[in-house]
């Protein structure tokens with residue numbers, strides 16, 4: 429269509445203030461930025477260049493927003509009105525005061541120190557806060573881009589709201605009683621305050637002190653990066669270790685620069701196995717916020733978007749959490765203005781308060797339960813090894829390798845958020861017979877509880893059975909066996925089934941794409957067999973029982 433590109437660009441500028449089209453992200457990585465719309469046809473290069481020049485000129489100040497020293501709180505009391513930005517000192521005082529005033533339900537943790545020595549803090553808010561209870565973990569974190577300020581104050585205010593409402597507000601009490609809630613209002617304090625500017629956020633910057641964009645700094649599934657912290661920013665390393673230790677069931681990362689809920693994936697156009705659930709919770713967040721202000725969150729599909737369809741990024745936190753940690757995380761872009769004027773913080777609290785609470789409630793629904801081993805103490809343990817095992821919870825026909833969840837090795841509880849429907853659930857652990865629960869009914873806004881008891885495999889288990897890198901289920905199997913590598917494996921795969929004496933019986937050559945491989949077993953008699961899977965990089969060998 430020869431529609432004038434100038435008109436297109438100005439229409440887009442009008443709908444989405446330009447600087448805010450690219451919150452936290454690199455501008456032209458892959459794909460069109462607007463769903464279903466190519467806005468950069470080659471023959472309009474000159475017009476595009478002119479448009480971009482105009483955009484960048486406009487974006488410099490106008491789109492970043494503008495604040496001055498008058499937006500800073502004069503003292504702690506003013507900071508606690510949540511209508512001004514706190515100084516760094518006031519921030520520390522607020523966090524300490526929250527914990528000191530509510531010792532039964534609030535604890536302050538320092539999970540790291542930034543490049544310039546500022547504290548990376550998180551509040552834990554939960555009943556019996558000093559204990560490690562078997563509760564789903566929930567995590568809100570904000571302002572990893574140091575100049576995206578709204579979420580910083582919103583999360584401080586949310587913490588105060590939860591602490592003050594506990595015991596009197598039924599919804600708050602329910603959340604605090606049933607979840608381990610963690611809140612990190614400021615993930616990049618050096619970016620927000622900068623060198624020698626502890627008293628003001630006016631000169632805040634997106635990156636950390638060393639110029640690193642923290643939302644490009646996490647291991648990336650697309651680049652097949654290992655899940656390790658080597659070579660990453662200090663702030664990233666601390667955040668990775670913290671999240672790995674906590675194993676949150678659900679989390680959200682607050683940004684500004686646009687007004688939209690962004691759900692996985694960011695690094696690929698493939699849909700997440702739980703795309704329908706992600707759309708459901710994102711829709712709920714945006715709808716509730718738009719009920720307060722219909723002009724709010726109107727980007728893309730009325731305030732929600734698949735990350736890659738907006739634009740592809742690599743090394744983002746959201747995909748790291750989803751892919752490497754088995755968690756569920758969305759990115760909440762909460763304000764077009766990164767430097768939101770302080771006197772608008774109240775307005776943004778009102779728009780988001782309901783949605784922030786609803787999203788937390790989603791962490792209490794889905795399939796949840798407990799996995800125990802029959803016999804001694806009920807723990808899933810592997811013979812000859814000290815620690816308890818975690819069990820893998822798989823939804824056959826639905827899960828991919830990066831959507832399965834695991835039970836806690838300590839207490840056996842698991843939390844599988846999922847859209848309503850009827851699902852089969854397979855629970856498996858190395859050295860134990862897997863269990864399949866068929867026809868589990870899940871209703872939105874409800875939790876469905878499963879009690880699972882696994883029995884040890886009754887035949888001798890060789891050392892080759894302990895393969896952390898691959899999941900085999902069900903075992904024993906009758907019709908089909910499913911194989912799912914837990915590492916990043918792509919490309920051709922050869923699967924062979926051998927007798928226990930090593931005589932080959934079946935051979936399959938296929939292509940692994942992240943989904944479980946199904947191996948039909950009907951040609952085999954009942955008995956114990958060896959499965960070998962070769963991916964070119966790795967050779968896996970496992971035993972299974974056909975019956």
Ligand SMILES: [Zn+2]
Nearest residue numbers: 451452573683
């Ligand atoms: Zn951002």
